[in-house]
Every structure is written in C-alpha cells, then in structure tokens.
Amino acid sequence: MHYPIPLSRSSPLRIPLMASSVRAGFPSPADDYVQDNINLNTLLVDDPDCTFLMLASNDAIHGIFKGDYVLIDKARSPAHGNVVVAAHEDGFVLRRLHKQQGLLALMADAPGYPLIPAEGDYMLQIWGVVIAVVRRLV
Amino acid sequence: MSTFALVDGNSFYTSCERVFRPDLIGRPIIVLSNNDGCVVARSAEAKALDIPAFLPFHQVQQLCRKHRVTVFSSNYALYGDMSRRMMNMLSRFAPLQEIYSIDECFLDVTGIPDLDSHGHRIRQAVWQGLGIPNCVGMGSSKTLAKLANHVAKKRPEWKGVFEWDWLNPREADRLLAEFAVGEVWGIGRRIAEKLALMHIHSALDLKQADPRHIKRKFNVVVERTVAELNGVACLALEDVAPTKQQIISSRSFSRLVHDLPALSASIGHHVARAAEKLRGQGCVAGLMGVSIRTNPFRDLGQYHGYTCVPLIHPSADTLLLNRAAQAALRAIWRKEFSYHKAGVILMDIGTPAIQQHDLFSPPPDPKRAQLMAAIDKLNRDFGSGTIRLGAEGLSEGWRMRQNMKSPCYTTRIGDVMQVE
Numbered sequence: 048m049h050y051p052i053p054l055s056r057s058s059p060l061r062i063p064l065m066a067s068s069v070r071a072g073f074p075s076p077a078d079d080y081v082q083d084n085i086n087l088n089t090l091l092v093d094d095p096d097c098t099f100l101m102l103a104s105n106d107a108i109h110g111i112f113k114g115d116y117v118l119i120d121k122a123r124s125p126a127h128g129n130v131v132v133a134a135h136e137d138g139f140v141l142r143r144l145h146k147q148q149g150l151l152a153l154m155a156d157a158p159g160y161p162l163i164p165a166e167g168d169y170m171l172q173i174w175g176v177v178i179a180v181v182r183r184l185v
Numbered sequence: 186m187s188t189f190a191l192v193d194g195n196s197f198y199t200s201c202e203r204v205f206r207p208d209l210i211g212r213p214i215i216v217l218s219n220n221d222g223c224v225v226a227r228s229a230e231a232k233a234l235d236i237p238a239f240l241p242f243h244q245v246q247q248l249c250r251k252h253r254v255t256v257f258s259s260n261y262a263l264y265g266d267m268s269r270r271m272m273n274m275l276s277r278f279a280p281l282q283e284i285y286s287i288d289e290c291f292l293d294v295t296g297i298p299d300l301d302s303h304g305h306r307i308r309q310a311v312w313q314g315l316g317i318p319n320c321v322g323m324g325s326s327k328t329l330a331k332l333a334n335h336v337a338k339k340r341p342e343w344k345g346v347f348e349w350d351w352l353n354p355r356e357a358d359r360l361l362a363e364f365a366v367g368e369v370w371g372i373g374r375r376i377a378e379k380l381a382l383m384h385i386h387s388a389l390d391l392k393q394a395d396p397r398h399i400k401r402k403f404n405v406v407v408e409r410t411v412a413e414l415n416g417v418a419c420l421a422l423e424d425v426a427p428t429k430q431q432i433i434s435s436r437s438f439s440r441l442v443h444d445l446p447a448l449s450a451s452i453g454h455h456v457a458r459a460a461e462k463l464r465g466q467g468c469v470a471g472l473m474g475v476s477i478r479t480n481p482f483r484d485l486g487q488y489h490g491y492t493c494v495p496l497i498h499p500s501a502d503t504l505l506l507n508r509a510a511q512a513a514l515r516a517i518w519r520k521e522f523s524y525h526k527a528g529v530i531l532m533d534i535g536t537p538a539i540q541q542h543d544l545f546s547p548p549p550d551p552k553r554a555q556l557m558a559a560i561d562k563l564n565r566d567f568g569s570g571t572i573r574l575g576a577e578g579l580s581e582g583w584r585m586r587q588n589m590k591s592p593c594y595t596t597r598i599g600d601v602m603q604v605e
Contacts, residue, residue, distance in 0.1 A: 103604055138207075
C-alpha cells in the first residue's frame with residue numbers, strides 16, 4: 048500500500064506509522080488502521096523547551112559535517128564521550144568531552160584541532176550536549 | 186493554608202542575550218527600548234556602574250563607552266521565545282501557574298513537601314536548561330511571595346530561594362522592617378507618599394497598620410495588601426488572564442519629527458498594532474486617544490497634544506480606527522513644534538456581544554471583520570508588517586531603529602549560532 052506523505056510548511060511532518068509490518072503479497076486488513084503519526088520532533092528531541100539548534104561550521108567530530116544542524120539539549124548533564132557545545136574564547140566550539148582519569152578536556156575526533164584542557168584559570172563551560180544531527184542530503 | 190511561589194528571571198533581557206554570548210559573562214550589558222530610545226534593562230554589572238534605567242540612551246552613551254558596556258537593541262523575538270520556554274518549564278513544578286509578565290510567574294505550591302529543595306530544583310532546572318539565572322520567593326500570599334523574591338535576590342545567604350516560614354515571626358518582622366513600603370507589591374509612589382504622612386514607612390509598618398483605617402484612607406486594594414502582608418491570601422491565581430482594559434501603542438522617535446506626514450505615518454502604525462492586539466483578545470474599543478509630544482529633556486518649545494475620539498460603533502477595524510485617529514491627530518498637531526513621541530491608546534474596551542449600535546448610522550459591515558482576520562493571519566504567517574496600512578508609510582524616519590539587535594538565535598533558522 049502506498050500512502051502519500053503529507054508535507055506542509057506550517058505543521059510538523061507526520062508520517063503514518065503502520066500497525067503491522069510490511070509484507071509482500073496480500074495486504075493485511077489491519078493496515079487500514081493507522082496507529083499514530085511519526086513526528087520527527089519526538090524522534091530527535093527529549094525536551095523541546097531546553098533544546099536549541101546550532102550550525103556546525105567544521106568537521107572536528109566524526110559524523111558531523113560542516114553545514115549540519117546540531118540539536119543541543121541544555122538540560123542534560125554532560126558525560127564522558129558526549130559531543131558537547133562549549134563556550135570557548137569569544138564563541139562556541141563543538142568537541143567531544145573527555146572526562147576520565149582526572150583529565151577534563153575537550154577533544155576533536157579529527158586531527159589538527161588542539162586539545163582544550165580544563166586547567167588553571169580556564170574552567171570548561173559546557174553549554175549543552177549534542178543529541179542529534181540534522182542534515183539534508185539533497 | 187496556601188503557599189505561593191514567585192519565580193522570575195534575573196535581569197531577564199540581558200540574561201537572554203548572555204545565553205548566546207558567553208564572552209559577556211561577568212560584563213556589563215544594557216538593552217534599549219524599541220527604537221533604541223531608552224535604557225530598559227541592565228545586567229547586575231551595569232547596575233553596579235550606576236547606569237540609570239529608563240533614561241534616553243544618548244544621555245548614558247558616554248558612560249557606556251567609558252566602561253565598555255555592551256549595548257543591545259531589544260530583541261523581543263528572542264526574549265519572547267526564552268520566556269515561553271521558561272514558563273513551560275516552570276509549569277511542571279506546580280499544578281497551577283499564573284504568568285504575570287514576560288519574566289515572572291506565580292506558582293501555587295500549596296501542599297508540596299520540602300519547599301526548600303523544591304525551590305532549589307526550580308532554580309536549578311531553569312538555570313541548567315535555559316541558562317537563565319532566576320530566584321524563587323515563597324509565602325502564604327502573593328504579596329509575601331513577591332517580597333520573598335526580593336529577599337532571595339538581594340541576600341546571597343539564601344542562595345536564590347526564600348520562604349517566609351523559614352524565619353520565626355520576630356525574625357520575619359525584622360526583615361519586613363528593612364523594606365520600604367514602596368517596595369511592597371501594589372504600593373505605588375503616590376500611595377507610598379500618602380502612607381509616609383501616616384508614619385507608615387516600611388513593609389512592617391503597613392503590616393501592622395489598622396486595616397479599617399487603611400481602607401478608609403485608600404481603598405479595598407490597599408486594605409487587602411495589609412491582609413496579604415499578614416499572611417492572609419486575598420488574591421488567588423487568576424484562572425484566566427483578564428482582558429486588557431486599555432491598549433497603548435506608543436514610541437519615541439529616534440530623532441525629532443516636524444512634519445505632519447511623518448507623524449501621521451507613525452500614528453497609523455500604532456493604530457495597526459493596537460488594533461491587532463485588540464482583535465487578538467476578541468474585543469472592540471469605544472474610545473481612542475491620540476497623543477503627540479515634544480521632548481521634555483530638550484531645551485525647545487514644549488507641547489503635549491492629546492485628544493480622545495469616541496467611536497460611534499465600538500470597533501476593532503484598523504481602517505475605521507485609523508480614520509478617527511488621523512482626524513484626532515490633525516486636531517492636535519501644531520506646526521511650530523518638534524515631536525519626540527507619538528502614540529495611541531484604545532479605551533472603553535468590551536466584547537462585541539455587549540455593544541450598543543447607533544440608531545442613526547449604518548451598522549458595521551461584517552465583510553470588514555473578515556478583512557481584518559485575513560490581515561492578521563497574513564501578518565502571523567509571514568511576519569508582522571507583511572500587510573500594513575498605506576498610512577503607515579514605508580520609509581519614514583519614525584520607523585524602528587535597531588542598530589544593535591542580536592540575531593534571533595532561537596526563532597529564525599538563518600540566525601542560529603555557529604559552532605566552531
């Protein structure tokens with residue numbers, strides 16, 4: 048069965064979620080009962096009130112490319128290995144948080160980015176934890 | 186007994202700016218009114234530099250330059266969105282919420298155990314989730330919650346959360362004595378002056394005043410304040426926000442305006458804004474005031490022109506209201522003056538159901554209501570100002586000047602922050 052996916056500028060994108068799995072051959076009569084709509088917000092966002100969008104402008108982290116939008120949850124406590132947005136110098140940086148064996152630092156996955164340690168006067172100011180990436184392919 | 190909490194964001198506008206400008210942490214910031222006319226918000230650091238609020242910006246510009254104060258035009262898209270987020274978060278902490286202003290709300294926290302940790306949880310959630318510092322004041326009436334919020338804000342030993350019941354009655358009274366009566370919620374300057382003549386100077390004096398005497402001298406509202414200071418809640422959370430009894434739209438110009446066409450464009454703009462608000466609350470207005478005035482801070486001829494026009498049919502129709510406003514403007518305009526501010530005020534506001542029609546003039550055209558609804562929808566969907574009155578003019582000098590506005594980081598996709 049083919050369902051058109053309604054697209055609208057003003058309302059959230061909803062893709063019908065089917066009650067039964069897709070099978071070849073005879074469609075199940077239960078397929079006529081749409082259970083719910085997929086809302087990409089619920090897929091990507093835990094708490095919309097504390098979620099912010101930023102634009103990645105480098106390739107420091109594997110899997111996040113320049114031009115991607117990153118979704119940042121400000122309420123989440125940052126853990127070792129999380130990709131985070133942190134205040135650094137006059138702006139924000141996108142790095143992986145290293146928080147192990149007494150070392151607290153921001154690191155890039157890609158080479159060529161200096162490590163940003165938390166030491167001396169410099170306290171790491173973690174702004175939020177990156178929970179998702181949005182990228183259009185076409 | 187009820188317990189109310191008042192939660193508010195500290196220096197809300199400047200805090201919103203700072204969320205996206207970590208380089209400004211610990212640095213003085215001010216935010217200017219629409220049109221960059223006046224200082225409307227100051228960060229704690231700017232207050233510490235004695236930069237006064239509500240003065241025209243040009244009078245503090247020197248001081249700002251000297252102390253390297255960062256100056257922002259007001260960015261209501263940003264403040265509004267951050268406020269919406271904050272209010273949504275706060276609503277999770279109590280069964281009832283009354284949003285009181287863009288940066289503060291009352292919560293009914295009656296019966297919630299361990300208010301101390303609850304208050305700190307609220308504060309921490311808003312701080313961590315939004316980056317907005319905030320304070321929580323609690324008490325058995327809204328008036329006491331408001332005062333408790335002042336205590337939370339001004340006394341660091343409470344770490345941003347304060348409830349009156351944490352003090353014994355003697356300690357509480359000693360603290361109340363430290364507040365000038367004018368700092369009590371609802372006690373304006375004029376009432377405070379009158380109270381001073383009765384030797385009532387502090388919040389404690391008012392608390393201990395004879396309520397009957399107060400009612401005789403003032404009114405039932407001030408009498409209620411006395412009861413509220415005594416911990417008797419007279420004001421419940423409003424279930425529904427009351428409809429506004431008057432709607433004002435006015436603004437100072439960025440430079441003095443002499444000619445009638447520029448004033449007329451500005452009045453047209455204000456009518457459009459006020460009428461949109463009026464329709465937003467589903468009401469009509471029966472009376473409109475138009476005001477133009479010169480700059481009282483300038484050593485030039487002073488004039489304040491003001492007049493009221495009654496409307497035959499109470500209306501929310503922009504075109505109709507504008508026609509009345511323009512007539513009023515022509516009546517009060519004097520060509521020898523340079524104008525600094527113009528505005529309109531809608532009054533006698535009611536619902537269309539209870540309005541009375543004039544027997545001798547034709548009733549309003551229902552098609553006009555549809556036209557207004559269409560204009561509002563277009564402006565909502567495509568941005569305010571998409572459709573506007575020709576009378577508003579398109580490039581006049583009165584239009585909003587916002588030279589130092591920050592990006593709409595949270596509401597416009599092209600404005601989101603870049604991360605390196």
